[in-house]
Amino acid sequence: MNNLNQRIVEFRGADYQIGHSYFLPLQGIADEVEKLNCLDDIWNYQVVPLLKEYFYGQVDLLRQVLPSFFNQDDGGQPQSASGLVSLHGEDLVAALNKI
Numbered sequence: 562m563n564n565l566n567q568r569i570v571e572f573r574g575a576d577y578q579i580g581h582s583y584f585l586p587l588q589g590i591a592d593e594v595e596k597l598n599c600l601d602d603i604w605n606y607q608v609v610p611l612l613k614e615y616f617y618g619q620v621d622l623l624r625q626v627l628p629s630f631f632n633q634d635d636g637g638q639p640q641s642a643s644g645l646v647s648l649h650g651e652d653l654v655a656a657l658n659k660i
Contacts, residue, residue, distance in 0.1 A: 564660045568626040569615070577615055583607055601649050604657070609645065620644060629659035 566578040583603055590596040609630075616623040623645065624631050632646045648656050 565626070568660075569612075572622050572626060573615055579608060579611070597650050597654070601653060604653060605647055605649075613645070627660065629656040 562579065562581070562584075569577050569579065584600075586603065587596055587599055590599055612623065612626065616626065627645070630646050630648065631644050
């Protein structure tokens with residue numbers, strides 16, 4: 562989270578940082594599969610749309626903030642018109658750990 566926010570601060574400023582409250586629902590979940598599903602929902606349906614809004618029309622900057630979420634080799638992952646790949650489960654966790 563800190564690395565993501567550092568990148569956001571670099572390109573947009575401190576006022577645009579992602580708060581921890583997005584991820585609070587994860588604390589109450591013991592089951593790992595359910596936790597991954599919750600993380601998937603939070604990331605793909607709350608955080609990513611927010612970041613797309615922050616960097617609207619500036620895909621190059623969004624790519625610098627989230628490089629591990631852009632398909633480098635066109636490996637068949639579903640992606641948005643911006644080229645942003647929609648990741649799920651362990652793939653999502655791995656990409657988040659690369660930020």
